[in-house]
Amino acid sequence: MQQNKTWFKLDNAAKIFPGQNTSRWSNIFRFTVILNQKIQPSVLEQALKDVLPRFPFYDVKIRRGLFWYYFEKNPSPAPPVNPDIGNPCHRVRFSENNRFLFRVYYHESKIAVEFYHALTDGRGASVFACTLAAQYLRLCGYDIPCGESVLDISMPAKKEEAEDSFLKNAGSKAKIRRSGKRVYHAVGTKMPAHLVNVTTGIIPLNTIHEKASSMGVTITEFIAALLLYVHYEKQKAEKRRQRQVSVQIPVSLRKTFGSQTLRNYSLSYQVRIDPNMGDYTFEEVLKQVSLYLRYINNEKTLRAMTTANLKFEQSYLMRLMPLFLKDLGVGIMFFLTGEQSTSALCSNLGLVRIPEPMQRYVERVDLMAGPGKLNGARCGAVGYNNVFSITFANIYRESDIERAFFTSLIKMGIPVKIESNRM
Amino acid sequence: MSYCVNCGVELDSSAKKCALCSAPVINPYKEQNKEYPLPYSDKVVLPPKVRRRYAAFIISMIIIIPNIICLLTNLIFFSGTLWALYVNSTSTVFWVIFISPFLWKKTVSWLLVIIDSVAVSLYIYFFYYINSQKGWFWSFALPAVLILAGFAGVFIEWIKRRRPDWPKVLIAVFSQICLYSIIFEAMLQTYLKGAPYISVSLIIAVSCLVIIGFFVAVQKNRHLRAWLSRKFFV
Numbered sequence: 001m002q003q004n005k006t007w008f009k010l011d012n013a014a015k016i017f018p019g020q021n022t023s024r025w026s027n028i029f030r031f032t033v034i035l036n037q038k039i040q041p042s043v044l045e046q047a048l049k050d051v052l053p054r055f056p057f058y059d060v061k062i063r064r065g066l067f068w069y070y071f072e073k074n075p076s077p078a079p080p081v082n083p084d085i086g087n088p089c090h091r092v093r094f095s096e097n098n099r100f101l102f103r104v105y106y107h108e109s110k111i112a113v114e115f116y117h118a119l120t121d122g123r124g125a126s127v128f129a130c131t132l133a134a135q136y137l138r139l140c141g142y143d144i145p146c147g148e149s150v151l152d153i154s155m156p157a158k159k160e161e162a163e164d165s166f167l168k169n170a171g172s173k174a175k176i177r178r179s180g181k182r183v184y185h186a187v188g189t190k191m192p193a194h195l196v197n198v199t200t201g202i203i204p205l206n207t208i209h210e211k212a213s214s215m216g217v218t219i220t221e222f223i224a225a226l227l228l229y230v231h232y233e234k235q236k237a238e239k240r241r242q243r244q245v246s247v248q249i250p251v252s253l254r255k256t257f258g259s260q261t262l263r264n265y266s267l268s269y270q271v272r273i274d275p276n277m278g279d280y281t282f283e284e285v286l287k288q289v290s291l292y293l294r295y296i297n298n299e300k301t302l303r304a305m306t307t308a309n310l311k312f313e314q315s316y317l318m319r320l321m322p323l324f325l326k327d328l329g330v331g332i333m334f335f336l337t338g339e340q341s342t343s344a345l346c347s348n349l350g351l352v353r354i355p356e357p358m359q360r361y362v363e364r365v366d367l368m369a370g371p372g373k374l375n376g377a378r379c380g381a382v383g384y385n386n387v388f389s390i391t392f393a394n395i396y397r398e399s400d401i402e403r404a405f406f407t408s409l410i411k412m413g414i415p416v417k418i419e420s421n422r423m
Numbered sequence: 424m425s426y427c428v429n430c431g432v433e434l435d436s437s438a439k440k441c442a443l444c445s446a447p448v449i450n451p452y453k454e455q456n457k458e459y460p461l462p463y464s465d466k467v468v469l470p471p472k473v474r475r476r477y478a479a480f481i482i483s484m485i486i487i488i489p490n491i492i493c494l495l496t497n498l499i500f501f502s503g504t505l506w507a508l509y510v511n512s513t514s515t516v517f518w519v520i521f522i523s524p525f526l527w528k529k530t531v532s533w534l535l536v537i538i539d540s541v542a543v544s545l546y547i548y549f550f551y552y553i554n555s556q557k558g559w560f561w562s563f564a565l566p567a568v569l570i571l572a573g574f575a576g577v578f579i580e581w582i583k584r585r586r587p588d589w590p591k592v593l594i595a596v597f598s599q600i601c602l603y604s605i606i607f608e609a610m611l612q613t614y615l616k617g618a619p620y621i622s623v624s625l626i627i628a629v630s631c632l633v634i635i636g637f638f639v640a641v642q643k644n645r646h647l648r649a650w651l652s653r654k655f656f657v
Contacts, residue, residue, distance in 0.1 A: 023472070084464040091470055108460045187649035194469050199442050200462070201432070240646065403430060403443035410431040417433040420442030421463035 007072045008057070012166035012310055013264035014118035018062060018069045018094075019330030020338075024193050026092040027117040029380065030368040031125040032110050033133040035361050039106040040140070045081045047136040048104055052078050054153040055128055057162045057263055058119055061099035067323055069118075074099055081105075084112060086421050089370050089393065090194040092116045104132070109363070111136065117264070122349040122367055123252050124262040126382070127151060129365075130354050137361050148353040158260065165259040166306055175308035176301060182340045183272065184235045184243040186376045188396030196371040197394040199402045202364065202417040203409065205388040211414055215283075217290045219383070220348040223390065224249050224271065224293075225286040227379055230404040231343045232273060232280060242275040248342040249293070252350075253306070256299050267305050269296055270342060282408075339374040344401075349382040359385060366391050377401040425450040437461050479525035483518065490514050508549070516546040532579040540572035563614040567607055574599050590642040594635050601631035 010018075017027045052059050060071035079100035084107030097103055101116040113129045120128075130149040137144050146152040191197065212222035228247045235245060249269045259265055271289045273280055280288075312318055318326070349367050367380035368391045376398075381390045392402045399422070406416045425434045425448045427441035437459035440447050490511050497507035519542040524530055544565055551560040578595060581587070587595070604627040609619035641648050 083466070085466055085468040086464045087467045087469070088463075090468075093470065096470075107464050195467065198463060238646070399443050406432055406443060407430050415433065417435070418427075418438075418442050419435045419462035420438075421465075422442045423439075423465065 007063075007070050008060075008162070009164070010062075010069055010071065010118055011164040011264045012306075012313060013121070013266070015068070015313055016330055016334070017116065017118040019327040020334045021092060021094075023093070024091060025371075025373055026090075027370050028089045028092055028114055029117060029122065029125070029370045030088050030112055030114045030366075031122065031129045031382075032112040032366040032368070033129050033362060034364040034366070035109045035111070035133065035137070036363050037140075037361070038109055039111060039136075041081055041083075041106055043139045044104070044106055044111060044132075044136050045078070047132055047139055048078050048081060050139075051128070051132050051135050051153055054131065054151055054155070054157060055262070056157050058100075058102060058115075058124075058128060060101065060119075062094050062101060062118065064323055067319060067321070067326075069323070076100070079104060083107065084110065087195045088112070088198060088368060088421075089114055089196060102128075117370070119264075120262060121250070121252065121264045121266045122347060122380075122382075123254060123265075126349060126352050126365070126367075127262055130352065133362065134354070134358055137358065142357075142361065144358045145355045147355045150354055150358065160260040161262045163259070163261050164263065165253065165257060165261045165265045166310060169253070169257040169259070169303065170307045170310045172300070172303040172307040174300075174304040175311060176304040177308050181244065183246045183343050184231065185339075185343055185374050186231055186234055186396075186401055188376055188398040188400075191395055191397060197397070197399065197420070197422055198368060198391060199394065199399065199418060199420040199422070200366055200368075200389055200391040201402075201406050201409070202419065203388045203390065203414055205383050205386045207414050208388055208409075211412055215286060217286055219381075219388070220249065220346075220350075221290040221293055222286065223348065223379070223381055224346040225282070225289040226405060226408055227344050227346050227377075227401075228271065228273060228289060229280070229282045229285045230401055230408065232275060232285065233404065234400065236275065244272045244274045245343045246270045246272040246341065247289075248345045250345075250347045251297065251302075253302055256297075256302055267302060267309075269293060339372050342375060344375055345369055345372065345378040347378075347380045349380070351383040354384075363387075364389055368393050371395045377405075379405075425453060435459075435462050475525040476528075479522050482522050483526075486514050486518055486522070508553075512546055512549050516542050532583065533576055536572050536576045536579065539575075540568055544568050559614060563610055567610060570606060571603065574603055588642075590638045590648060594638045594642070597631040597635045597638070601628045601635070604628060604631075 020027065056073070057071075059074055061074045062069055063072050076098040079097050079102065081104045084105040088105075092101065094101075101119050103114040105112040105114070111129065111133055113125060113132065115125045115128075127149050131151045131153065134144045134146075134150040135153060144150070208219055208222070212219050215222065217225070224247050228245060231247070232245045235242060247270070249271065250266045251269060252266045253259065254261065254265055269292075271292050273285060273288060321329075347367065347369050352365050354362060362384070364387045365382050365384045366389045367382040369378040369380035371393045372378050372395060376396045377392045377394045379390060379392050381388065383389075390405075392405075394402065406418065409416050424436070425438065426432065427434055427444065427446055427448070429444045429446040430441055432441070432443065434441060434448055436453075438448050490507075493507040493510045497505065520539050523538075524535055547564045547568065548560055551564070578599060581595065582592065604624040605621055608621050608624035612618065612620040641651060
């Protein structure tokens with residue numbers, strides 16, 4: 001992206017988010033870097049000002065056009081750096097926060113960045129947060145080189161980092177639509193608006209990796225299957241009409257299509273099991289998840305899914321429809337299909353890599369998925385060095401999903417340390 | 424470090440109970456007076472609400488413009504009649520009930536009910552006066568409005584004080600509809616026929632009682648309640 005470009009279009013994934021944004025709910029997620037020292041807010045503020053020009057695609061505000069939303073260069077210097085709050089990922093309003101679409105918080109030794117999903121996905125957020133943490137450490141007097149997830153802030157942004165890779169890599173003749181069939185949702189007592197229960201489980205990466213490998217699956221497959229199995233067991237215990245149980249698994253497309261974009265570039269798979277077909281053991285669920293992901297995770301299928309998603313924005317009828325009608329349509333579609341077709345979300349960002357000299361100062365990274373409207377526990381996972389953290393964002397008071405999930409890991413011999421905002 | 428005896432997970436040093444099962448943390452080796460940093464901030468910051476007054480002001484302006492146009496058209500081109508007053512009075516009552524509460528910094532429910540009742544009463548009185556009719560306003564319309572205002576006032580105060588959950592709110596709403604329809608018809612029949620006969624309101628009342636019965640069942644059945652919450656969340 002050219003540094004002087006003053007506006008640009010939202011990418012394909014981003015286009016649905018502003019239409020769903022309400023005064024009670026937004027699609028926002030959080031990436032946290034935990035250092036081994038207490039954060040100095042003034043230094044963090046300076047680091048943010050230094051880093052932001054390197055990310056011109058985040059240095060924006062969102063505006064309404066007649067037909068589409070668009071991003072425009074934000075004239076404000078940077079968003080404020082605030083002390084952390086106990087209700088992360090609350091709704092975004094476009095006029096707040098100096099009109100920036102990401103928020104920066106600090107708490108003890110944590111630097112947390114909350115991104116509105118229209119800006120980027122987990123990968124973009126991790127690169128931004130790691131670059132910010134690296135610059136913070138530099139300003140604290142440490143010598144931190146660039147590399148891996150830490151970008152060189154003396155260089156301008158690359159064109160490939162700002163590209164809409166959905167547009168670039170679509171073009172399949174086939175179109176694969178996601179299923180909109182309604183599934184089981186775990187229920188509980190809803191928290192008041194803007195509040196969410198956050199529970200992070202910290203696990204030795206080598207232990208969970210060994211366990212997953214011993215069962216012949218990847219870590220993503222393992223935790224997604226466990227989450228699916230926990231929901232399946234919960235529904236069975238409720239002795240109600242048995243619906244399908246599904247877990248949504250977002251997958252970054254960067255590796256498959258060789259993209260370097262730091263904007264959204266991921267798709268979601270939905271893995272389902274149908275309890276009406278019979279009783280499942282965890283091993284059977286694991287096998288189903290693993291086989292399905294391996295079957296679907298190939299370039300041709302992903303391209304066909306991308307093409308199907310792009311159909312909406314490329315249709316002439318849709319393009320000529322005024323924005324308020326599009327918003328209305330997106331809102332209704334989200335109400336009818338959105339979370340209705342997924343029981344839970346399991347987003348594993350994978351391993352975050354940072355330069356070796358920086359690793360001495362970084363203890364852990366966390367990924368928190370945004371709280372859902374129907375999905376009780378939405379799970380975000382990320383690995384760093386030998387630490388794997390799994391964070392649940394739960395809109396219900398009850399913690400039975402998290403408890404079943406983490407105690408299952410304990411029973412499998414995987415130690416878990418818990419941190420939570422539940423007092 | 425402490426572990427939950429129930430779940431087996433290691434807990435944060437600051438934890439006083441297990442975040443998964445709420446079991447209290449009792450560790451005799453932990454320093455009791457030491458302040459451990461919390462993993463998450465304990466400060467909850469609720470985002471500010473929508474700028475309602477600004478939106479209400481814009482809507483007020485949008486309502487005023489056609490009303491002025493109607494009034495001017497009436498005065499200039501149709502000076503013999505005053506049909507614009509019907510438009511103006513209807514707009515005014517709409518504005519008082521639906522828009523003006525958003526212009527207040529703090530909504531006072533009892534004052535709101537009084538203002539709305541006065542506005543509706545004046546609106547009805549306007550038609551009563553214009554049509555030069557006698558009797559029905561004082562003997563039927565005004566008492567009906569005042570009783571409705573009383574019902575609304577009691578309902579709002581009950582919501583504010585008790586903060587009931589949604590099935591109870593719906594039970595209260597349908598109970599009020601049931602009761603009010605009977606009172607309304609009795610008053611109307613007394614005015615028209617001199618005796619409080621009831622017929623149509625009985626159908627409304629029976630329908631309301633069926634709905635109330637359903638929501639009483641919802642109130643008692645946790646699963647049904649959760650299912651309805653899930654299906655009709657807003």
